Amino acid sequence: xxxxxxxxxxxxxxxxxxxxxxxxxxxxxxxxxxxxxxxxxxxxxxxxxxxxxxxxxxxxxxxxxxxxxxxxx
Numbered sequence: 751x752x753x754x755x756x757x758x759x760x761x762x763x764x765x766x767x768x769x770x771x772x773x774x775x776x777x778x779x780x781x782x783x784x785x786x787x788x789x790x791x792x793x794x795x796x797x798x799x800x801x802x803x804x805x806x807x808x809x810x811x812x813x814x815x816x817x818x819x820x821x822x823x
Contacts, residue, residue, distance in 0.1 A: 759782070759785065760778050760779075760781050760782035760785060761782065762775060762778055772798070773798060773799045773801065773802055773805070774799070774802070776795045776796065776798035776799040776805070777795070777796065777799040777802055777804065777805045779795040780792045780793070780794075780795030780796035780799065780805070780808060780809075781808070783795060784808065784812075789812055789815070789816075792808070792812060793809060793812040793813065793816070796808050796809035796812065797809055809821075810822045810823070
């Protein structure tokens with residue numbers, strides 16, 4: 751069974767990006783960066799998706815890890 755690299759798992763193609771809402775695109779980009787271990791970049795993307803439940807959870811979790819307690823709340 752072929753293995754898919756983490757950076758290829760959460761990648762929206764060109765045409766998919768054209769029809770995906772900005773907040774969902776930011777959520778997917780944030781998840782990809784988190785999977786790659788780029789927490790700062792992931793938090794920047796997830797800040798644009800905080801009105802989505804999963805986006806708010808992940809952004810809050812990353813903010814808490816970085817001792818940004820007011821933002822985490």
